[in-house]
Amino acid sequence: MANNGVVSNSEEFPCSVAPTRILRAFYEGHTLIPHIMPHTIKSVDLHYGDGIIGSLRLVSFVEGSMKKLKYIIRKIDWENLMCKYTVFDCDAYSDKLDYVNGECKFEESAEYGRSLCKIISHYHPKGDAKLEYEEDIKAAKEKTKEFYNFVHAYLADNPHVCA
DSSP states (O other): OEETTEEEEEEEEEESSOHHHHHHHHHTHHHHHHHHOTTTEEEEEEEESSSSTTOEEEEEEOSSSOOEEEEEEEEEETTTTEEEEEEEOOTTSOTTEEEEEEEEEEEEOSTTBSEEEEEEEEEEESTTOOOOIIIIIHHHHHHHHHHHHHHHHHHHHOTTTTO
């Protein structure tokens, strides 16, 4: 769906890991993610802030199609198992995509293993640009899915992490 040029997308991912562990992994992502994805991510550095909600982090990638991106975790709600974040200044985005606001909600689910991750992403264009799914959003969506799958697999293989 689109509103004022913003394109929204929702996805669900099943997971065999408890939802509290997945949310903790998002919160601790700046230290955890380089260990989970060393083949892709070189470092996650605190760009400004004190390391908690609202702090800006810079992700540097190893050689490849992406070099950097910045993100801010805007909210963590431990009671409702959800977080909100913004990803921007990403060189893998098309030249029409400015930033992505995302919301992840984690739910207990016997049907899907242990939990279900629901992600809603809002893709904001630069200026008056018109976003096209195949050209501008598909790559960002696939990167989100790849990231989620690596985190899930790592947590499943390492039950002591984020426990």
